Amino acid sequence: MAEPLVSLRGLTVDFDTGKRVVRALHGIDLDVAPGESVGLVGESGCGKSVTWLAALGLLGRQARIGGEVVLAGRNLVGAPTAELERVRGRRIAMIFQDPSSSLNPVHRIGWQIGEVVGLHRGLTGAAAEAETLRLLDRVGIADAARRLGDYPHELSGGMNQRVMIAMALAGQPDLLVADEPTTALDATIQAQILELLGEIRRETGMGLVLISHDLGVVAENTERVCVMYGGRIVEDAPIDDIFGAPAHPYTKGLLAALPGLDGPRRPLVPIAGVVPEPWNLPAGCSFAPRCGDRIAACEIAPPASELLAADHHVACIRAVEGRTWSRA
Amino acid sequence: MTAALLEVSDLSRQYQVRRGAWPFGRTATLHAVDGVSFQLQAGRTLGLVGESGCGKTTTAKLVLGLVAPTGGEVRIAGELLPATRSMEWRALRRRMQMVYQDPLGALDRRLAVGRQVMEPLAIHGIGEGTAHRAKAIAVMEAVGLAEHHFDRFPHELSGGQRQRIVLARALILDPQLLVCDEPISALDVSIQAQVVNLLLGLQARLGLAYLFISHDLRMVRQVSHEVAVMYLGRIVEQGEPDSLFATPAHPYTRALVSAIPAPGRTSRRRIVLAGEPPNPVDRPAGCSFHPRCPHAIERCRSETPLLRPLADGRRAACHRAEELTASLAA
Numbered sequence: 324m325a326e327p328l329v330s331l332r333g334l335t336v337d338f339d340t341g342k343r344v345v346r347a348l349h350g351i352d353l354d355v356a357p358g359e360s361v362g363l364v365g366e367s368g369c370g371k372s373v374t375w376l377a378a379l380g381l382l383g384r385q386a387r388i389g390g391e392v393v394l395a396g397r398n399l400v401g402a403p404t405a406e407l408e409r410v411r412g413r414r415i416a417m418i419f420q421d422p423s424s425s426l427n428p429v430h431r432i433g434w435q436i437g438e439v440v441g442l443h444r445g446l447t448g449a450a451a452e453a454e455t456l457r458l459l460d461r462v463g464i465a466d467a468a469r470r471l472g473d474y475p476h477e478l479s480g481g482m483n484q485r486v487m488i489a490m491a492l493a494g495q496p497d498l499l500v501a502d503e504p505t506t507a508l509d510a511t512i513q514a515q516i517l518e519l520l521g522e523i524r525r526e527t528g529m530g531l532v533l534i535s536h537d538l539g540v541v542a543e544n545t546e547r548v549c550v551m552y553g554g555r556i557v558e559d560a561p562i563d564d565i566f567g568a569p570a571h572p573y574t575k576g577l578l579a580a581l582p583g584l585d586g587p588r589r590p591l592v593p594i595a596g597v598v599p600e601p602w603n604l605p606a607g608c609s610f611a612p613r614c615g616d617r618i619a620a621c622e623i624a625p626p627a628s629e630l631l632a633a634d635h636h637v638a639c640i641r642a643v644e645g646r647t648w649s650r651a
Numbered sequence: 652m653t654a655a656l657l658e659v660s661d662l663s664r665q666y667q668v669r670r671g672a673w674p675f676g677r678t679a680t681l682h683a684v685d686g687v688s689f690q691l692q693a694g695r696t697l698g699l700v701g702e703s704g705c706g707k708t709t710t711a712k713l714v715l716g717l718v719a720p721t722g723g724e725v726r727i728a729g730e731l732l733p734a735t736r737s738m739e740w741r742a743l744r745r746r747m748q749m750v751y752q753d754p755l756g757a758l759d760r761r762l763a764v765g766r767q768v769m770e771p772l773a774i775h776g777i778g779e780g781t782a783h784r785a786k787a788i789a790v791m792e793a794v795g796l797a798e799h800h801f802d803r804f805p806h807e808l809s810g811g812q813r814q815r816i817v818l819a820r821a822l823i824l825d826p827q828l829l830v831c832d833e834p835i836s837a838l839d840v841s842i843q844a845q846v847v848n849l850l851l852g853l854q855a856r857l858g859l860a861y862l863f864i865s866h867d868l869r870m871v872r873q874v875s876h877e878v879a880v881m882y883l884g885r886i887v888e889q890g891e892p893d894s895l896f897a898t899p900a901h902p903y904t905r906a907l908v909s910a911i912p913a914p915g916r917t918s919r920r921r922i923v924l925a926g927e928p929p930n931p932v933d934r935p936a937g938c939s940f941h942p943r944c945p946h947a948i949e950r951c952r953s954e955t956p957l958l959r960p961l962a963d964g965r966r967a968a969c970h971r972a973e974e975l976t977a978s979l980a981a
Contacts, residue, residue, distance in 0.1 A: 366839035479927055509702035510866060511924045514910040518923050536840060539912030580844035582873035584913055585897060590851075591873065593844035597809045 327354035328497055328530055329378070329415065333390035334400075336370075336377045340385070345602045347373050349554045350390065352628070355498060360524065360531040362541030362562075364577075365551035366598055371534045374551075375500045379415060380407045413443050416491035420503035422483035426475040432486050433471025436493060443494035458489040463519055481512035488519065498530040505540065517544055538577060542566060547634070550574045553599060553609030556628065560635040570631055570642040572614045608639070616641045654729050655690035656860050657747075657828055662687045662713055662723035668932060679932045683709040685884040686723070693827060694854065696861040698875030698892065700868060700907065702928055706884040707864045711830045714862060715749055716740055727828070745775055748821035752833035754813035758805040764816045765791070765801030771824050790819045794849060811842035815849070822853070830862045835870060847874060868911050872896055880904045883931055883939045886958055890965030898979045900967035902944045905975070938970070946971055 336348040348370045355361055363371040376382050378392045380399065392399040394414060399407060411417075419425045427435055436455045440446050446454050452471075459467035462485040475483055484504060491499055501520065505513035521544060524531055535541050541548055541562075548565045550558040550573065558571040569575045579592040596613040605611055607622035614621065620640055628638040637643065666681045684706040691697045699707050712718040714725055716732050725732040727747065733740045751757040759767055769787035772778060778786070788798050794815040805813055814834065821829055831850070835843040847870060853859060865871050871878055872892045879889040880903065888901040899905040909922040924943045929935060935942055941951040950970050958968040961976070969975070 366841060481927060509928075510868075510910040511702065511906055512927060513912075514906075514921060514923050517912075518921070537912065538840075543912045577840055580841050582847075582869040584869060584872065584908075584911060585893075588873060591844035591848055593848060594841035597811065597842070598839070 326356075328357045328359075328394070330354045330393040331374070331378060331390070332393065334374065334377060334392065335389040336373055336382065337387040337389075338385055339387065343602060344387075347554050347601055348377065349625070351556060353549060353556065353559075355530055355532060357497065358524075358528045358530050359547065360533065360545040362545035362548040363532060363534045363551060364536065364538055364541050364548060366536060368598060368601065369551040370554040371551050372502050375417065375502065375532065375534065379411055379417065379500075380404075381411075381417075412439065412491070412494040412496065414496055415498045415500060416494055416496040417500040417502065418484070418487045418491050418504055420506050422480060422487045422507070423475055425487055426483060428475055431472050431474055432478070433473075436486065436490050439490045439493040454493070455489075458492055459486075461492065461523070462486070462489045463515075464489075479512075480508050481515060484508065484516055485519070488516075488523075492523065492527075495527075496529060498532065500532045500534070502534045503536070504533070506535070506537075513540075520544065538581060550577070553604055554601065555609065555625065555638060556636075557610065557639065558635075558637045559628070560631075560637075564632065564635050568632075570635070570637040571610075571639045572616050572641070573610045576613075655726075656693045656728055657691040657714065657862070658726040658729075659690070659710075659714060660688045660723055660726075662710070662725065663721050664709055664713055664718060665721045670932065681932045682884045682934060683931065684713060684720075687881075687884075687886055688723075689879055689886070689889065691828070691860050691862060693860050694858040695876045696854065696863050696874050698871035698878040699862060699864045699881060700866060700871050700878060701881035702866065702907075704883075704928060704931060705881040706931075707881055708832055709884075710881070711749070711832050711862060711864055715747055715830055716744065717749075741775070745824050746826050747828035747830060748824065748826040750814075750817055750821050750829055750831040750834045753837050754810065754817045755805055757817050758813060760805050763802045763804060764808065764813075765803075768801075768816060768819045768823055771820060775824060777824070787819070787823060790823045791816075793822065793853070794819045795845075809842075810838050811845055814838060814846055818846075818849070818853075822857075825857075826859070828860045828862065830864070832864045833866070834863070836865065836867065843870065850874065868896070868908065880907065883928065883934055885939070885968065886966075887940065887969070888965070888967045889958070890963075890967075894963060894965060898976050900961055900965060900972040900976045901940075901969045902946050902971075902975065903940050904967075905979075938968075946975060 331351050331353040334348055334351040338345045338347055351374050365371050377388050388400050394410060399410060433455055436458060437451045440451045440454045456467050459470060464470055464485050505516050533541055533545050545562060547561050549556045552573050558574050569578060576594040580594060582591060594613055599609055607624055608626050611617045611621040626638045626640045628636045629643045631637050662684055663686055664684045666683060667678050668681050670676045670679050687710055689697060701707050713720050719734045727743050730743060732743055765787055768791060769783040772783045788801060791800060796815050835846050838846060851874060863874055875892050878892045878895050879886045882903050888904045896908055899908050906922045906924045926943050937953045938951040938956050941947040956968045956970050958966050960966050961972055
């Protein structure tokens, strides 16, 4: 693999709630190569959003971050704010689920994009406006010149998400972290936004981290998937392996819980039980209480991530011991 | 065929809205639901799909009599649902219940969940008060909860358990019809499957009919015997789910189906519709889908297509439905 663009090493996050300290991330190791597209999937509370909020120092004071986030040879964890500000938006940009609450409701969108263009590119006046227009045009907003004067509430959810993408592109980032970018949007609008992200990536070579709870969305838009559970990456594999030869019982469970689009209807196989609370994780593998393949060893210590096949890592004792037959 | 449990004919609901700032602007008519008809037999499921603002939820509210229709009628087992909240309405309402999307919002946070489950019995004055608790526990057990959940509060339960409470509360009156408005959208993937399996099990056991509203086409296919696709207040296609998803006759259904992200479908060309659904106040003339339709012809701009039966028993509201299905099959 090429030199990674950004490299997370043993990233941990602890939230101090006043009463207790809750560990939300238990050591995330993740490399993203330049131009690569990586999907992060998992259920609510698994730590998929926290991972990138922590990496960019966006979590606030109650969060204690450990481990390393290495970008161009520099560790961002504990870096001074000034250094982080040079990274946010310019090297790594982020967009969020609900665009209308990420935009400022009392400023016109032209002003908001112009501000970002000014901050990251130092453009002012006519040059800034021209760049703003170009960006709006780039994200497929028709009649961009007239839209500059609109407020976010005058635009639809899909249009607002385009504005967010335009703002993210303003700093010409090397990596875009998209946190559930289409979850709040309708199906046909979701298709438009995902198509747009794909187009921009092909054009600029920008890397993409797509955070989603929807395996289908991730499948079609990324090359590699990390499945997260209980604050850990439990499986990390190329997209074809995740769907063709999933190794972790949780990944298998997620796929079995997804109804098909054609063929005979089979009963869904739900994963029994519920996601454990972060302050009440089992001592061993955090999926063990819900796992059908559990053995005594699973309940002793969290399994380490091991290489199963080329680029395919899994944190499961059972999957690793069975690798000879499960890959046949 | 026996009389349908639920019979909806030519149901409409309009709202008067003001366009432009007060006191200027003119009033305009918003057709939230416009001439919707369908039937639902006992023990079967009708899936209602479409994007936000297409009239799915308004249809649900009309069916339950929570909103009075401006036109058309709803019949429950042959009986006309009154437009006003009379005694007859209350009696009919016992036979149909609603399951909402957000279980936390549908529950009272300050009341033990068991009390909420038995509340409908008190509202409808059914049975002795002393028997209510036992009945509530029986229903809670039917949805996979236990007696010790009775005195819990909503915040002490997980999302899946809360949705089971909402279901138990709906089932305690022994309804014949459940209107489920996005019942699983707020739940995690692994929990969605639990709730869907529970719904299917209850249907098999109790012979319930479901009006299942969802934007998740995979789940709709999983649970429905029939599917109706809505666009701007009208049903544009209706039929048996396998053929509807495999060879959609209406271009809008086609785009919706093609928009479902699916593993291993990357090679297939996705239909990405241009634009967004228009404001229902400014519904385009002719076929309301024509400005976004890749197959629109001159006729579509002027003549509104009616929902009409196709050769395979499906119904579609598209002038070019036959041509389009033929080209898909080819």
